[in-house]
Amino acid sequence: MRLSTAFGVTLREAPGGVEAASHRLLLRAGYIRQLGQGLYSCLPLAHRAITKIEDILREEMNRIGGQEMTMPVVHPADVWRRSGRYDAVGPEMARFKDRKNSDLVLAMTHEEVVADLCRTEIRSHRQLPQVVYHIQTKFRDDARPRAGLIRVREFTMKDSYTLDRDAEGLARQYRNHYEAYFRIFWRCGLPTIAVGSDVGMMGGSQAHEFMYLTPIGEDTLVLCDACGYAANRQIARFRKPEAEAEEPLPIRKVATPGARTIRDLGEFLGIPESGTAKAVFLTAGLDGGLREQLVLAVIRGDMEVNETKLANAVGASWLRPAEDDAIRASGAVPGYASPIGLHGVTVVCDDSIAASPNLVAGANETGFHLLHVNAGRDYEPDIVTDIAAASEGCACPDCGEPMRTSRGVEVGNIFQLGTRYGDAVGASFLDENGEERPIWMGSYGIGSGRLLACIAEEHHDDYGLIWPASVAPFDVHLLPLGGKAGAADESVRCAEEIYRSLRAAGLDVLMDDRDERAGVKFADADLIGIPLRVVVSRRSLGRGGVEVRFRESRDADVIPVERLADELAARRAKLLAELDEGIRIPAFG
RNA sequence: CGGGGCGUGGCGCAGUCUGGCAGCGCGCCUGCUUUGGGAGCAGGAAGCCGGAGGUUCGAAUCCUCUCGCCCCGACCA
Numbered sequence: 001m002r003l004s005t006a007f008g009v010t011l012r013e014a015p016g017g018v019e020a021a022s023h024r025l026l027l028r029a030g031y032i033r034q035l036g037q038g039l040y041s042c043l044p045l046a047h048r049a050i051t052k053i054e055d056i057l058r059e060e061m062n063r064i065g066g067q068e069m070t071m072p073v074v075h076p077a078d079v080w081r082r083s084g085r086y087d088a089v090g091p092e093m094a095r096f097k098d099r100k101n102s103d104l105v106l107a108m109t110h111e112e113v114v115a116d117l118c119r120t121e122i123r124s125h126r127q128l129p130q131v132v133y134h135i136q137t138k139f140r141d142d143a144r145p146r147a148g149l150i151r152v153r154e155f156t157m158k159d160s161y162t163l164d165r166d167a168e169g170l171a172r173q174y175r176n177h178y179e180a181y182f183r184i185f186w187r188c189g190l191p192t193i194a195v196g197s198d199v200g201m202m203g204g205s206q207a208h209e210f211m212y213l214t215p216i217g218e219d220t221l222v223l224c225d226a227c228g229y230a231a232n233r234q235i236a237r238f239r240k241p242e243a244e245a246e247e248p249l250p251i252r253k254v255a256t257p258g259a260r261t262i263r264d265l266g267e268f269l270g271i272p273e274s275g276t277a278k279a280v281f282l283t284a285g286l287d288g289g290l291r292e293q294l295v296l297a298v299i300r301g302d303m304e305v306n307e308t309k310l311a312n313a314v315g316a317s318w319l320r321p322a323e324d325d326a327i328r329a330s331g332a333v334p335g336y337a338s339p340i341g342l343h344g345v346t347v348v349c350d351d352s353i354a355a356s357p358n359l360v361a362g363a364n365e366t367g368f369h370l371l372h373v374n375a376g377r378d379y380e381p382d383i384v385t386d387i388a389a390a391s392e393g394c395a396c397p398d399c400g401e402p403m404r405t406s407r408g409v410e411v412g413n414i415f416q417l418g419t420r421y422g423d424a425v426g427a428s429f430l431d432e433n434g435e436e437r438p439i440w441m442g443s444y445g446i447g448s449g450r451l452l453a454c455i456a457e458e459h460h461d462d463y464g465l466i467w468p469a470s471v472a473p474f475d476v477h478l479l480p481l482g483g484k485a486g487a488a489d490e491s492v493r494c495a496e497e498i499y500r501s502l503r504a505a506g507l508d509v510l511m512d513d514r515d516e517r518a519g520v521k522f523a524d525a526d527l528i529g530i531p532l533r534v535v536v537s538r539r540s541l542g543r544g545g546v547e548v549r550f551r552e553s554r555d556a557d558v559i560p561v562e563r564l565a566d567e568l569a570a571r572r573a574k575l576l577a578e579l580d581e582g583i584r585i586p587a588f589g
Numbered sequence: 590c591g592g593g594g595c596g597u598g599g600c601g602c603a604g605u606c607u608g609g610c611a612g613c614g615c616g617c618c619u620g621c622u623u624u625g626g627g628a629g630c631a632g633g634a635a636g637c638c639g640g641a642g643g644u645u646c647g648a649a650u651c652c653u654c655u656c657g658c659c660c661c662g663a664c665c666a
Contacts, residue, residue, distance in 0.1 A: 516627090517626085
């Protein structure tokens with residue numbers, strides 16, 4: 001491609017309000033342009049880079065037996081009604097009607113369609129296992145897109161689906177994806193870790209997220225450096241400080257004027273926060289979010305409630321802080337609440353509460369608390385489970401060492417779905433004994449645009465992007481200096497010849513044939529970030545060739561023109577080999 | 590959905606408080622000079638100031654409504 005005729009220009013200044021380095025540089029270097037909130041066009045440079053990413057996705061999917069196909073972006077609402085997700089997912093899914101007034105949706109993902117296809121295509125155990133995938137547009141009407149391509153509303157995703165006859169088959173395919181994903185990310189030059197994650201709206205039993213660790217990430221991860229435990233904070237477990245064993249004492253009411261918070265209470269009574277029971281009221285959306293239920297989460301005062309765990313415990317599709325009116329209607333008093341003597345409330349106790357005797361709790365009376373409250377004796381929780389939020393420094397659930405937290409961007413995910421979707425649409429097969437059995441499904445996604453943005457985030461400097469050779473939109477950036485395009489200058493003639501010969505040698509070449517000064521060309525080359533640069537100038541020709549350097553390096557080598565194609569091909573091969581050699585697949589767990 | 594902010598040539602911004610000729614830098618076009626890290630000089634094109642309504646002799650500026658975008662939170666595979 002010739003820069004003089006390329007569609008898209010570089011910008012000296014980024015548009016205002018742009019924070020993330022990947023966002024700023026992709027805009028400035030002419031890769032992407034915003035059309036609307038969370039909606040981006042990929043200009044030729046980004047398109048080429050994404051094509052490289054997709055090539056890697058295809059290779060690695062095909063390596064584990066994947067068959068590429070294409071499924072529609074527009075779905076009849078009925079397939080989503082059958083799975084129960086039409087009502088469950090809320091406004092994130094775009095819905096509309098066709099001319100016949102039939103309900104349609106824009107696809108957020110494709111489990112329903114795959115399950116529907118299985119209904120007719122999969123009849124016998126002989127047709128299993130299967131891996132199918134496509135690279136297709138998704139739309140999710142996210143409430144808050146941000147950071148350029150990191151979080152958008154319309155995006156392209158590689159989503160694959162595995163079909164198996166039993167849980168063991170699913171586990172095998174899940175593991176194949178686990179390894180394939182690490183290969184993919186390493187080949188793209190992106191370091192990631194796999195963390196255990198919430199299954200969320202997908203449903204299912206086990207899930208991992210592949211996380212690129214970066215301060216701009218929106219997910220909080222809890223990591224143990226000692227043993228490798230890693231989980232999204234949404235589901236992260238930890239060892240809770242144990243309470244001292246005591247005989248239960250008789251309950252006693254004490255005046256605690258003005259002590260509305262746990263800290264106030266601890267100071268007032270002269271006890272540690274772990275000696276108190278914190279009561280948090282939330283309104284939960286049950287039955288797919290249609291029915292509201294007041295929930296009281298009770299946790300020891302030294303910990304916080306994890307809303308994801310709580311939502312999973314009560315089967316809620318959403319939670320919101322409860323209004324004071326609803327709290328009072330249950331018999332509780334905000335600020336002095338406890339689970340004793342309430343009605344119309346689902347009481348969920350963290351397991352730390354059940355294990356801690358003689359806690360201080362509210363008296364459901366303004367200005368008073370109760371001493372020596374014991375779960376099971378003074379009130380009966382509806383649910384006792386782990387609803388505590390892990391945080392920086394808390395003890396690893398596996399080895400007990402202190403854990404740290406980190407921010408991350410989810411660049412891929414893998415889900416063991418089980419038989420849920422097959423059951424919903426009646427997708428089953430006949431086994432060797434002629435018995436009808438449900439199909440076990442798995443679902444696995446990687447967003448290609450988000451992946452591109454994360455790679456840009458990882459590989460850049462103050463001057464611009466520095467693409468790994470595997471995803472760079474071009475292999476070589478060719479810069480003729482000193483002379484107008486098409487002029488009879490020696491450097492230009494030579495560059496034209498090199499342009500032809502490198503392309504003939506199979507390299508993707510971007511030639512800056514614009515009538516620009518050297519400084520402008522260098523600055524734009526830094527910005528665009530092609531890994532190999534060739535400078536052709538009177539000076540270099542005087543030294544017997546052209547200058548070759550890596551984008552990352554400051555040093556150039558003079559290479560004779562006759563040897564140039566071989567030299568560049570060798571350097572490119574070396575860069576790619578380094579990426580392949582870097583592949584590390586952590587133990588599955 | 591809650592809180593905050595911003596919409597003025599392609600991009601970055603000033604002007605708005607205190608109403609009175611629509612500006613600056615970069616970019617773009619033409620010419621001359623220059624030519625290895627974002628050149629200099631000269632000339633030029635380009636904005637119904639996001640939109641609608643209102644107040645006023647007069648509105649980018651004041652008022653009302655509205656649309657769009659950004660940031661924080663809620664939410665989210």
